[in-house]
Amino acid sequence: MTRKVGRDGFSLTSLSAALLTASHAWAADASVQRESPDQRAEAVVKAMTLDEKIALVHTPFGYPLGDTPKPEGAIGSAAYAPGVPRLGIPALQESDASLGVTNPYDVRPGDNATALPSSMMLAATFSPALARKGGEMVGTEAHAKGFNVMLAGGVNLTREPRNGRNFEYLGEDPLLAGTLAGNSIAGIQSKHVVSTTKHFALNAQETGRVMVSSSIDEAAARESDLLAFQLAIEKGQPGSVMTGYNRYNGDYASENRFLIKHVLKGDWKYKGWVMSDWGATHSLEKAARAGLDQQSGENLDPEVFFGEPLKKAVQEGRVPEARLDDMVTRILRSLFAVGAVDHPAKTADIDYAAHAEVARAVAEQGIVLLKNSNNQLPLSAKAKRIVVIGSHADVGVLSGGGSSQVTPLGSVKVPSPYPDNSFIANIVYHPSAPLKAIQAEAPNAQVVYDSGEDFQQAAQLAQGADAVIVFAQQWTAESVDVKDLSLPDNQDALIQAVAKANPNTTVVLQTGGPVKMPWLDNVPAVVEAWYSGSKGGEAIASVLFGRVNPSGRLPITFPQDESQLPRPTMRDPATTTSNPGEERKGLFSENYNIEGADVGYKWYEREGKKPLFPFGYGLSYTQFSYSNLTAHVRGSKLVLGMDVTNKGSLTGIDTPQFYVSNTDAQDGFTSRLVGWDRVELKPGKTRHVSVTVDPRLVARYDDKANAWRIAGGYYKVSAGANAVERPLKAQVQLTEKYLAP
Ligand code: BGC
Numbered sequence: 001m002t003r004k005v006g007r008d009g010f011s012l013t014s015l016s017a018a019l020l021t022a023s024h025a026w027a028a029d030a031s032v033q034r035e036s037p038d039q040r041a042e043a044v045v046k047a048m049t050l051d052e053k054i055a056l057v058h059t060p061f062g063y064p065l066g067d068t069p070k071p072e073g074a075i076g077s078a079a080y081a082p083g084v085p086r087l088g089i090p091a092l093q094e095s096d097a098s099l100g101v102t103n104p105y106d107v108r109p110g111d112n113a114t115a116l117p118s119s120m121m122l123a124a125t126f127s128p129a130l131a132r133k134g135g136e137m138v139g140t141e142a143h144a145k146g147f148n149v150m151l152a153g154g155v156n157l158t159r160e161p162r163n164g165r166n167f168e169y170l171g172e173d174p175l176l177a178g179t180l181a182g183n184s185i186a187g188i189q190s191k192h193v194v195s196t197t198k199h200f201a202l203n204a205q206e207t208g209r210v211m212v213s214s215s216i217d218e219a220a221a222r223e224s225d226l227l228a229f230q231l232a233i234e235k236g237q238p239g240s241v242m243t244g245y246n247r248y249n250g251d252y253a254s255e256n257r258f259l260i261k262h263v264l265k266g267d268w269k270y271k272g273w274v275m276s277d278w279g280a281t282h283s284l285e286k287a288a289r290a291g292l293d294q295q296s297g298e299n300l301d302p303e304v305f306f307g308e309p310l311k312k313a314v315q316e317g318r319v320p321e322a323r324l325d326d327m328v329t330r331i332l333r334s335l336f337a338v339g340a341v342d343h344p345a346k347t348a349d350i351d352y353a354a355h356a357e358v359a360r361a362v363a364e365q366g367i368v369l370l371k372n373s374n375n376q377l378p379l380s381a382k383a384k385r386i387v388v389i390g391s392h393a394d395v396g397v398l399s400g401g402g403s404s405q406v407t408p409l410g411s412v413k414v415p416s417p418y419p420d421n422s423f424i425a426n427i428v429y430h431p432s433a434p435l436k437a438i439q440a441e442a443p444n445a446q447v448v449y450d451s452g453e454d455f456q457q458a459a460q461l462a463q464g465a466d467a468v469i470v471f472a473q474q475w476t477a478e479s480v481d482v483k484d485l486s487l488p489d490n491q492d493a494l495i496q497a498v499a500k501a502n503p504n505t506t507v508v509l510q511t512g513g514p515v516k517m518p519w520l521d522n523v524p525a526v527v528e529a530w531y532s533g534s535k536g537g538e539a540i541a542s543v544l545f546g547r548v549n550p551s552g553r554l555p556i557t558f559p560q561d562e563s564q565l566p567r568p569t570m571r572d573p574a575t576t577t578s579n580p581g582e583e584r585k586g587l588f589s590e591n592y593n594i595e596g597a598d599v600g601y602k603w604y605e606r607e608g609k610k611p612l613f614p615f616g617y618g619l620s621y622t623q624f625s626y627s628n629l630t631a632h633v634r635g636s637k638l639v640l641g642m643d644v645t646n647k648g649s650l651t652g653i654d655t656p657q658f659y660v661s662n663t664d665a666q667d668g669f670t671s672r673l674v675g676w677d678r679v680e681l682k683p684g685k686t687r688h689v690s691v692t693v694d695p696r697l698v699a700r701y702d703d704k705a706n707a708w709r710i711a712g713g714y715y716k717v718s719a720g721a722n723a724v725e726r727p728l729k730a731q732v733q734l735t736e737k738y739l740a741p
Pocket of ligand 1: 096097151198277278
């Protein structure tokens with residue numbers, strides 16, 4: 001064994017000896033803190049007993065489940081593992097998720113939290129800075145509630161617009177999703193709380209999520225979903241990665257040697273720990289060998305594989321002790337790296353008012369104005385009579401269901417279409433009523449509300465009003481996909497009836513992802529407000545009345561209808577299960593090679609399909625124009641630039657976008673987003689924006705060489721407002737190059 005010497009001259013061996021005798025006060029010892037997280041983890045592992053190690057690598061639910069009570073020491077959350085108090089290692093208190101600190105089944109009675117808007121809405125801001133701020137907010141609340149691991153960081157690409165969890169993810173583009181996920185992870189971890197990224201990988205649908213195998217060729221996966229993870233991990237350095245429920249090319253994600261050992265820990269040199277999803281561990285030796293480090297939500301698995309069975313396997317040499325040490329080292333290293341040991345999570349006051357402002361900022365900038373004929377919006381504050389219809393706009397804004405469900409104080413629950421499924425039995429409205437916020441924007445108006453249940457009655461009320469705002473909703477949730485892209489519950493008919501009664505009708509959509517709009521030609525204005533979180537109502541009203549100039553851009557393509565999708569029909573959910581533990585009912589696979597790496601807008605371009613609204617699209621109350629596209633190779637970097645001008649009469653924020661394609665080459669590719677900027681411009685002003693392109697975005701993955709390869713030749717550069725409107729064109733020559741995987 002080599003003896004490494006720390007910077008202060010302590011040898012690690014003497015450090016471990018000190019650990020054995022000293023109490024956990026060692027953690028606060030400044031000389032120990034100067035050791036690297038790797039050194040500290042290694043030293044602690046040396047001092048741990050076999051039982052202590054085993055106790056860290058499997059977690060039960062942190063709340064009562066069936067006959068199993070809440071584990072002793074758990075605060076009450078998704079999962080818990082006892083720490084090693086004698087060595088100063090805190091218990092793992094793990095909570096969901098990206099949108100805020102959850103409180104499943106009210107296990108911590110009355111404990112509320114700030115709800116960020118959906119991740120899809122965050123993606124619509126195209127703002128790494130807001131992602132970081134949101135992460136800091138969630139990390140602060142988690143820490144102050146006693147949590148040191150957040151199961152945040154969902155980054156699966158939207159391959160299936162009907163996926164019930166799209167709201168937890170960041171859209172269809174790997175650069176956008178990876179960049180934003182990385183920033184929110186970094187934000188959480190800056191508060192001494194480990195963040196996760198999940199669900200690794202290709203966990204693209206909820207229908208049969210525990211049965212499905214995602215079939216896709218390596219190169220296509222590397223250029224799409226895996227790239228999103230790779231970018232998120234590089235940027236955010238998450239302490240843990242959670243595998244998906246699904247199988248990937250035949251093997252469950254939690255025991256997938258290719259995904260974990262080869263790609264994540266091999267090619268990407270990932271140093272954190274890999275946890276399974278809840279009840280998604282299927283084996284002991286296969287999983288341990290593939291690189292799984294922690295069995296999570298073990299109550300749902302047929303066995304606590306990583307408990308007594310793992311101990312026995314280590315004692316019998318079937319799993320090398322070094323592998324167990326590696327599991328534990330990875331967990332401890334991540335705790336040290338984010339400061340979870342030196343700055344342990346503990347109860348503290350939370351400034352909910354300040355945190356709600358973070359949620360508001362994301363919501364205000366993530367709202368996407370989809371249509372605005374004849375300047376229907378902004379609405380005049382002088383309107384005399386305003387009619388608000390539908391979606392419980394009198395009580396709050398919609399949120400998505402499942403494990404990520406956050407419940408701010410004053411949330412209102414209504415029964416969901418799944419009343420017998422306690423996990424998603426309720427639809428939760430966050431307490432930021434649009435009705436109240438609209439009244440506040442137009443204090444002298446008579447603002448009236450109708451539920452929209454009887455659309456003749458709603459249409460009658462709408463007649464003659466100065467403005468009518470119909471709130472339409474699509475509730476989505478973990479474990480269930482939506483059956484199609486129609487607004488449910490006859491809302492299309494409601495909108496048609498109201499629009500016929502009053503031409504000044506604005507539709508505000510609250511959806512997890514795209515929906516069809518058969519009424520689009522009949523309404524002058526449409527606003528996509530997603531699931532808008534703790535201050536959603538206020539944010540929506542600010543945009544409707546123009547106090548905020550809308551600046552959100554679609555992070556996903558809105559199709560005309562399902563026939564445009566790579567898989568027009570979905571498997572009947574009745575023939576599948578999404579429940580862990582029931583997966584043996586019938587395995588099946590889903591062919592993601594149809595679109596391959598061409599997810600979302602790339603598919604539409606490749607197939608020559610015209611979507612309803614393209615990726616990157618969104619209007620403003622002002623207008624922007626683009627000029628002077630430049631494309632240079634500087635050193636080995638491709639640098640692109642353009643000028644953006646605000647040619648309207650209001651200050652506004654634009655998101656100019658750069659794309660590169662290489663359709664002439666044999667191994668070419670359709671347009672890919674390679675960079676963007678967000679600029680706020682006063683009327684008449686011009687700003688030059690430029691981006692340096694990540695070379696992997698102009699490469700193809702060569703799976704024979706196990707490397708990225710940039711083909712030599714000419715590439716098309718284009719720039720503009722979205723994936724379809726790119727008025728600026730240029731060419732640039734690149735030389736052949738191989739890059740590390
Ligand atoms: C979800 C995970 C979540 C876990 C713990 C699972 O159902 O897929 O995203 O973190 O539960 O609540």
